[in-house]
Amino acid sequence: MKKLQAKMDRLLNKFDGSWKVLPLKVQYKYLLIFFLGYALLTMGMILKVVHDTRKSNQGIIIEHIENPAIKKNESDTSLWDSLLMIKKNKTNERK
Template sequence: MKKLRDTIEHYVLKMENHWKVLPIAKQRLLTKVFFGGYVLLTIIVIINVFISTGQRRNTMSINHIDGISKKTTGKGSGYYDIVHSPTKK
């Protein structure tokens, strides 16, 4: 685990030094590009949420929980063996 942490720390320091070597104008441009991408992604997600919640067919069905399903089980399934085992009373 320590080796993984050291590897990640080394990678982060290497990227930080690479960032500091870049000219200030390039740093500002990249910051604006990343921020613009973040804003664009946020707007797309918000629009998607509004579209999906605004549809009329978007309903939630609430039903009673029956417990064990009424689906028939055969003797070959593991479920049948557990439910109908002779040790279970």
Template sequence: MKKIRANMDSYFDKVDDRWRALPLRKQYKYLLYCFLVYLILTIAVILKVWYDTGKSNHRVVIEHIENPVVKKKESAVLSQDSLLKNKKNRRHERK
């Protein structure tokens, strides 16, 4: 792990040295181009989200919240089948 970290540090030092070796005018141009690309991507994403939200006419459907206990009681009626009940009782009988 230390070797990987040392390699990364040396790589970043080389990149930093190359960046500092560039003339200030070129550094400024690179930064300006990066900022413009970032700005164009941001505007594109905002326009895409705006278009998608404006296109959909879905309304939010508001329904009552169902009680999970009531659902359990309905399934409990099904589990009172005589075959299942006998099978459960046999499994838990004393020997």
């Protein structure tokens, strides 16, 4: 873990040094390009969410969450070995 941290520190120091070597105008251009890209992605996602919510006329459907472990499928029962299944004895049940 210490080796990985040392490698990351060296890499970040290398990138930081090469960033500081760039002229301020070039740094400003890179910063502006990255900010505009981030802003475009953010606006695109916001517009997509707004479009999707306006498109659906349904309200929010609130349902109970079903536990998939409890759900029994017909095909799953055939996979179980019948000797391993616990079967209830009807004679021992309460009336």
